[in-house]
Amino acid sequence: MLGGLLGDIWGGWLHVSFLWWRGRCARTGGRDDWMREAERYAIARGAHDAHLETFSFQARRCCTRSSATELFGQLDDFPPGHTKYYLRKKLTRRR
Numbered sequence: 001m002l003g004g005l006l007g008d009i010w011g012g013w014l015h016v017s018f019l020w021w022r023g024r025c026a027r028t029g030g031r032d033d034w035m036r037e038a039e040r041y042a043i044a045r046g047a048h049d050a051h052l053e054t055f056s057f058q059a060r061r062c063c064t065r066s067s068a069t070e071l072f073g074q075l076d077d078f079p080p081g082h083t084k085y086y087l088r089k090k091l092t093r094r095r
Contacts, residue, residue, distance in 0.1 A: 002022050003034070013048070015050070021034075039089075043091050049088060051088045054084075055083065055084050056082045056084075056085070068089050073086040
């Protein structure tokens with residue numbers, strides 16, 4: 001297994017619960033492909049926004065590469081010495 005994405009759609013929002021990958025997959029763009037496919041899937045089912053959480057010791061930079069993704073909150077010292085970040089993105093249909 002190279003990685004994967006798990007999420008759900010509720011109230012017009014896609015929530016990405018888990019996004020994981022092996023190093024090689026991240027270098028080949030697999031992670032970005034999973035996010036784009038999840039967004040397409042969610043849009044087709046009426047979602048208008050997406051949100052996810054990540055931690056300072058994880059790959060926040062990968063999650064905010066798109067300028068459309070915004071940080072809307074953070075929980076400092078969770079766990080101690082780290083920060084939990086809350087991110088959102090407006091979903092739009094691609095042509």
